[in-house]
Amino acid sequence: MRTKDVSVTVIGSGDAFNSGGRRQTCFHVNSSTITFLVDCGVNTLQGLKSNGLSASAIDLIFISHLHGDHFGGLPFFLLEAAVTKRTRPLSIVAPVGCKKKVEKLASLLYPGTEILSKLDLHFHEYSSDQPFMVRGLEIIALPVIHKLETKPHGMKIKIDDKIISYSGDTEWTPVLVDLAKDSDLFICECNFYKKEIKGHLNYKTLSQHLTEFRCKRMLLTHLGDDMQDHIDQLEVACAADDLKISI
Structure with missing residues (x-):
């Protein structure tokens, strides 16, 4: 039996510098069984509230x-x-070391509050190349090419009979083709139009590989000024803050 549509709201589609006034990366996904975020940039709370989420x-x-x-x-x-005083359990799925970094960051920003200890909070670390389950979702996380110290991963998330894939931040790698395969929605970073910056993808490179992707829909994100200036020249749809998609 076909499940109900999964809804995706783009909370943030910009880069680290909020180019073009866009929020930093975050996607809100809602199904009949679970609600989750993909990435959580600094503007996430504001973006959720602006969208009534x-x-x-x-x-x-x-x-x-x-x-x-x-x-x-x-x-x-x-x-x-x-x-x-949230009592609802919250799971965070992230690269190795995320829990310690969040603890340190929370302590630095809000000393004395002991934020994490007040929540029913569960951290799960990526197991690269092997599918694993969290909260009823099947996930495959694959390493991509970005700053090594950040432990970069792309991911494929199966929700009932739907698949959402996401590149994370990366330069071109054939892993992107694997991530996108059979996806209902593949969200792919494309920071630049033609500028070549290590660790990030540009549209000129991506366009040379478009025929390799086997996904129902592709959406470009993490858009810098260079990309935003060329949006009307692209063959692939771009994310925009507050955009809503059903898959």
Whole structure:
């Protein structure tokens, strides 16, 4: 039996510098059984509230890698959860070392509050190349090419009979083709139009590989000024803050 549609709201589609006034990376996904975020940039709480989405209803947060514009919103998200006395369990799926970094960041930003200890909080670390289950979701996390110290991963998330895949931040790698295969939605970073910066993808490179992708829909994200200036020249749809998609 076909399940109900899964809804995706783009909370943030920009880069670390909020280019074009866009929020940092975050995607809100809702199904009949679970609600989760993919990445949690610093503007995440503001973006959720602007879209009328409840932070307290979120069951799970995926973090692709340990750069601030992808996990820096966690201390604020968790602080609000603690202040509002959230009792609902919250799972965070992230690269190795995320828990310690979040603890240190929360302590630095809000000393003396002991945010994490007040929550029913569960951290899960990626097991690269092998499918694993968290909160009823099947996940495959694959290493991609970005700053090594951030432990970068792309991911494929199976929700009932739907698949959402996400590149995380990366330069071109054939892993992207594997991530996108059979996905209902593949969200792919494309920071630049033609500028070549190590660890990030540009559209000129991506366009040379478009025929290799086997996904129902592709959406480009993490858009810098260079990409935003060329949006009308692209063959692939781009994410925009507050965009809503059903898959």
